Amino acid sequence: MSLKIHNTLSRSKEPFVPLKDNEVLMYTCGPTVYNFIHIGNARTFVMSDVIRRYLEYSGYRVKYVMNITDIDDRIIAEANKKGLEFAEVNQLYTEAFFEDIAGMGIKMPDAVPRVTEHVDEIINMIQTLILKGFAYESEGSVYYDVSKFKGYGKLSGKKTEDLISGSRVDVDERKKNPLDFVLWKASKPGEPEWDSLWGKGRPGWHIECSAMCLHHLGDRVDIHCGGADLVFPHHENEIAQSEAATGQPFAKYWVHFGFLNVDNEKMSKSLGNFWLARDVLKRFRPEVIRIFFMQKHYASPLNYSEENLRDVETAHKRLEATFNRLVQVLDLKESLGGSLGTDTILPELEKLSSDLDRWQAEFNEAMNDDFNTAAALSKVFELFGSLGKIVSIKKLNDFSVYVLKRAHDQILEWNEILGFLNLSKPEGISKKYEQIMGVLLDLRSELRKRKEWALSDQIRDGLLAIGISIEDTPEGTTWKIK
Numbered sequence: 001m002s003l004k005i006h007n008t009l010s011r012s013k014e015p016f017v018p019l020k021d022n023e024v025l026m027y028t029c030g031p032t033v034y035n036f037i038h039i040g041n042a043r044t045f046v047m048s049d050v051i052r053r054y055l056e057y058s059g060y061r062v063k064y065v066m067n068i069t070d071i072d073d074r075i076i077a078e079a080n081k082k083g084l085e086f087a088e089v090n091q092l093y094t095e096a097f098f099e100d101i102a103g104m105g106i107k108m109p110d111a112v113p114r115v116t117e118h119v120d121e122i123i124n125m126i127q128t129l130i131l132k133g134f135a136y137e138s139e140g141s142v143y144y145d146v147s148k149f150k151g152y153g154k155l156s157g158k159k160t161e162d163l164i165s166g167s168r169v170d171v172d173e174r175k176k177n178p179l180d181f182v183l184w185k186a187s188k189p190g191e192p193e194w195d196s197l198w199g200k201g202r203p204g205w206h207i208e209c210s211a212m213c214l215h216h217l218g219d220r221v222d223i224h225c226g227g228a229d230l231v232f233p234h235h236e237n238e239i240a241q242s243e244a245a246t247g248q249p250f251a252k253y254w255v256h257f258g259f260l261n262v263d264n265e266k267m268s269k270s271l272g273n274f275w276l277a278r279d280v281l282k283r284f285r286p287e288v289i290r291i292f293f294m295q296k297h298y299a300s301p302l303n304y305s306e307e308n309l310r311d312v313e314t315a316h317k318r319l320e321a322t323f324n325r326l327v328q329v330l331d332l333k334e335s336l337g338g339s340l341g342t343d344t345i346l347p348e349l350e351k352l353s354s355d356l357d358r359w360q361a362e363f364n365e366a367m368n369d370d371f372n373t374a375a376a377l378s379k380v381f382e383l384f385g386s387l388g389k390i391v392s393i394k395k396l397n398d399f400s401v402y403v404l405k406r407a408h409d410q411i412l413e414w415n416e417i418l419g420f421l422n423l424s425k426p427e428g429i430s431k432k433y434e435q436i437m438g439v440l441l442d443l444r445s446e447l448r449k450r451k452e453w454a455l456s457d458q459i460r461d462g463l464l465a466i467g468i469s470i471e472d473t474p475e476g477t478t479w480k481i482k
């Protein structure tokens, strides 16, 4: 079965056919950096990451772009509240965002463009829309003329007549039509501003994504992702802007991630059930959080609760223990091999061998069915369930080791897509080790410069006592574990 994706645009599951042979151009609406990302945002970014990884595993060359909205009213408000510069708030939360996505085991997108670095492209796109008759300037601001775009509402299924009658009376005199939305905001005192053909101002939110998507991926993209709350108006407006500017259909597949509730209620600061991704990461391992997200289809609503996470944590501990035991068994195969007769075939291993083929097919089938991670994960758990019994068998022969090695490789392959095990731990520790040694040796050389011999020797002797010897050379100080 080949890949099918539920497309919000057609409201149906469609076979996935990329615009260009085996290349996939993918875009996800990133964060607005006025705060740390919350656990609902994290779901969007983790699930986008899983989609990207599965496409890569399937053999596609994926070009993945995620923007950072670093011009926004909320950033200005946050800067004023904290008494910081606008740029300081941006810097703070942009860095925090990178930390958080790395903490969640998300692979870095190929490009992470920021609005502040694309103001020229945005201005050019607005100018194109004005020239093509889809936008108009009014008192230093520029608005998109919704009445000019015939397809408005095609993504959200909203009709312009209903939107107009349903909308509150818009008192904005500068707009021709209440549905028109701002592309360029004339500057207000004390706000960050850029020069433009229409005077000083700053871009509106919707145009940013259109301009950056077009700039980094071209006029058309294969998959455009985002939270379900972005369907209207953000994505509807992105379509209106991009298609009016290029005269071509914009995104082929629109993928939307479901809402995340906390303890069955909408997450909100006022209810006190607002969870930042980084706070959840302090309580649970990233793999546990990823499994928790993947246990539900990406488009379904998901309920966050401490209890749900604890359950996943318990299951994850079993996975980890079984995997560690498997690695141990494979490492020890020399001493274990041969203790069974070479022609003995244990029924458990014979079954595992045939199950592996079936699970692999079922895993792919699940992921091909609109990235059904819940069904795919159940294959992972089935495999671990079988392994749990087998890895305690003491006597193994070459056939057993061969089957266990296959299981091991299968786990690695699935883990590359879903990220349910952290296999980079030893490397992480040795890197930290080096960093700590770097800090110590820098400190020691500073002490030597100051002729604080007693203290610098104390560091050398202390390290020696725990088995690390250091040597001072003309090129600097080196160290080695004795």
Ligand SMILES: [Zn+2]
Pocket: 028, 029, 030, 209, 234
């Ligand atoms: Zn966007």
